[in-house]
Every structure is written in C-alpha cells, then in structure tokens.
Amino acid sequence: MAETIRKSRDVHIVTHIDADGISAGAIAAKTLKRLGKEYSLECVKQLDEMVLKRLLDENHGLVWFTDLGSGVSTSYPEINKVITDHHMCPNDSDFSFHLNPHLFGRDGSYDMSGAGATYLVAKAMDKKNVDLSALAIVGACGDLQDKKFCKLSGTNREILKDGEKAGVLLGRMDIRYFGRETRPIAKLLQYSNDPFIPGLSRREDACISFLQDCGIRLKDDDYWRKWIDLEKKERQKIISAIAQILLTKGFGYNIAERLVGEIYILKNEEQGTELHDAKEFATLLNSTARYGQHEVGLNVCLGDRDEWLKKARNLLRGHRANLVEGLQFAKEEEIQKRTFLQFFHAKDGIRDTIIGIVTNMLLSSEDVDNSLPLMGFAYTENGDVKVSARATQVLIDKGLNLSSALKQAAKELGGAGGGHDIAAGATIPKGKEEEFIKLVEKEIKNQLVL
Secondary structure, three states: OHHHHHHOOEEEEEEEOOHHHHHHHHHHHHHHHHHOOEEEEEEEOOOOHHHHHHHHHHOOOEEEEEOOOHHHOOOOOOOOEEEEOOOOOOOOOOOOOEEOHHHHOOOOOOOOOHHHHHHHHHHHHOHHHHHHHHHHHHHHHHOOOOOOOOOOOOHHHHHHHHHHHHOOEEEEEEEOOOOOOOOEHHHHHHOOOOOOOOOOOOOHHHHHHHHHHOOOOOEEOOEEOEHHHOOHHHHHHHHHHHHHHHHHOOOOHHHHHHHEEEEEEEOOOOOOOOOOEHHHHHHHHHHHHOOOOHHHHHHHHOOOOOHHHHHHHHHHHHHHHHHHHHHHHHHHOOOEEOOOOEEEEOOOOOOOOOHHHHHHHHHOOOOOOOOOOEEEEEEOOOOEEEEEEEOOHHHHHOOOOHHHHHHHHHHHOOOEEEEOOOEEEEEEEOOOHHHHHHHHHHHHHHHHHO
C-alpha cells in the first residue's frame, strides 16, 4: 500500500467529518507533503452514490480513503484507491490496498482508529513519520477508543509507544473527566459523565459546594483554578470523595474504578490549551468539520497555531453551545421505549452532524435507561434522515452489534448504514423511521435472544 501511494502521480484524500477523520486526513496530507507529492483533500459525511460517481468522473490518479471506505472495498474497481479505515468491512477485502483491524480479527471500535490505520501506512512510508503518532492518538480518543478499558489498547498502545519514544506523547493515570486543561474545576465536575456523579453532574451549585466541603480553593484571585492547577493531594481528595458518593449510591466498584484512567498529553503543545490533551484536541476538531469547516481543523493539525487556531476556538464555543442546547432539546423530547431499544426524534432541532454526540451524551446521563440501546434521529439538509445509535459495553458483551443491525435495516429501506458494534449510524429516507425502528428491533432481538 505504501508503495502504491509513493508511485502515484497525484493523490486525492477523502476523509470523514469527525475528529478521527480530520486526524487521519491530516496524517495523510502531512505524509504526502513530506514526499513532495501533489494532493487534494475533501471531507464527506458518508460515501454515497453521488460522492462515488463524482470521484469516478474526476479521475484522480489515486484516491486515499481515510476513516471511511471499507464499505466500498470490494466494489468500484474503477476507482484506483487505498483505504485506511477501522469500520466493519467485508471479509474478502483485498489486503493490498485496504488496511483495517477487522481484516486481522481485531475490533475496530477499540483496537485502532482510522487515524491509527493511516499512521501505520505513513510510518511504513518513512519511519520519520513517527511524530504523527500524536495525531493518531487524538483520532483514537476522538473515536472514544479508550472507553472500554479506560485506556487505549491493542494496536493503539503500539502507536502510543511510538509517540512516547519519539517524545511527542505521554500517557499517564489521572481523572478521566473532560476539561482537565481548560475548564474550572467546578465546570469539569458539572459536565461529568462516565461515570455520572449523582447529585453533582449537571448541577453547578452542587459542584461548587462539594469542592468547598472538600477544602478545595476554587480561585487564585480572579483566576479560576483548573484540574491541572491542583496539587496531588487535592486531586486525590476529590477523586476519593467522588468514589465514596458512587459507592454510597450503590454504583459498585466497577463504576467507581472508571473515575481514573489513562490520559494522553501532546508534549509539544502548550499546557493549559485545548491542544495539550488528546481528548480536548479531538473536541476542537469535531467543532470544525462537523460544521462544514474541515479546513480549519486540518490546518490546526498541520501546525498552524495562529489564524486557524483562533478560528477553531471560535467554532468550539459554538459547538459547545450547540451540544448543550441539543442535549436539552433531546431531554425535552419524549424518549420512546420499545422492548429492545429506545429512541428520540430531533427532526430539525439538532444538527445531523452532531446527533451521534448528543445521543452518546444522553445515554451516559441519568435521564436515560442504559440497559437499552439508544437511537437518535435528525433530518439532513438533503431531506433524508440521519440515525445514530449508541449502546453500553454490557450490551455488547451480551451479543449486541449495532453496526450489523443498522446496516441490514437501512439496506432493506434503500438506505445505508454501518459503524461499530457499540456505536453505529445510518441514513434512511424520510418517512421510513417507524419501519426502520421495527427492522432494527428485530435484528437486535435476534442478536440478544438467540
């Protein structure tokens, strides 16, 4: 595959619109730039017939699909292509141009992300590209690949080792909540989930009182202290107190243990910024391409820390506001329960590009029964319906596979679907939602009961 890319006269990169996709696209772009090759790049929501036919008409020397493309790995032979992806794929795909953990019997939901697959090809082309391991870890964290074990595993760990050896990454144990670098401590706890803290999560005043009861100083003069500003004893005191709350409320040690996990630092980035922590970097990227401005996130990944970073931060503020509003909107909608799943329909109330994030946040809250998979629906700009489904690892361990369920149901309705066992998506015709729900529930029933 590396040799195919090296020999191509020009390369067109096609990548996904999420953090993993942007990271993967940036790795591919930087690799090609270092080779002195001409390249172009575009971000797409999905590889539908319209996109594929256009790519055929454009007649690129080589199309490099990153973080997508596995679904067409055995079709469209007219497109000269290489694929670095991690989503479910046909078992008979050709290894010569397709790198995917599923082809090696590994699970793409936690073994390696699209950015990770792209990094391995970049490293094979030139070992000096090991510095790009930092972006691969950003992509993995953006794809929640650390969620199952509270740390990265499988091939991701090998990539992490590359980054640590190259001096661009550092993995260490700490609290897993988002915002350690940039959020005031009370805000970090207010927006906590996985695990959700009863009595504190979503309650700012309660978080402030809790920290004061722990003897934690919230401010230094006018400066609101962040997690990274705390002394080790202060961090331990907060973690212990939260663990006690969880245990007292009957959550069990397996939940309390999720408070602490491995976090990933980009050593060449400035401490206290969104770029220093891999998860915060990933959220910054999500705030760009998901709003049609992939070039902003791409340029940040490629090293621009001035104009493009400023634009990204502006988009991040809007993204955060949209997530808060989207979560509130979803909560106000009636969550409808069936025997094997639950769902809500946002219609035009939530962007189709963030419905997956909102669905995941909602499933991690106290407002939803997490013993059932949750599906969120939203209208797209072209008149279709975007579906995002999320589940817990407990359900996956029982045999649930959302990717195959959504893919099969969407196919029967003339749509398309796929993803991972724990997180999947689909696009279906408007008006077919009820039929789709019944088909998905039938698939889930077969998975869990048989």
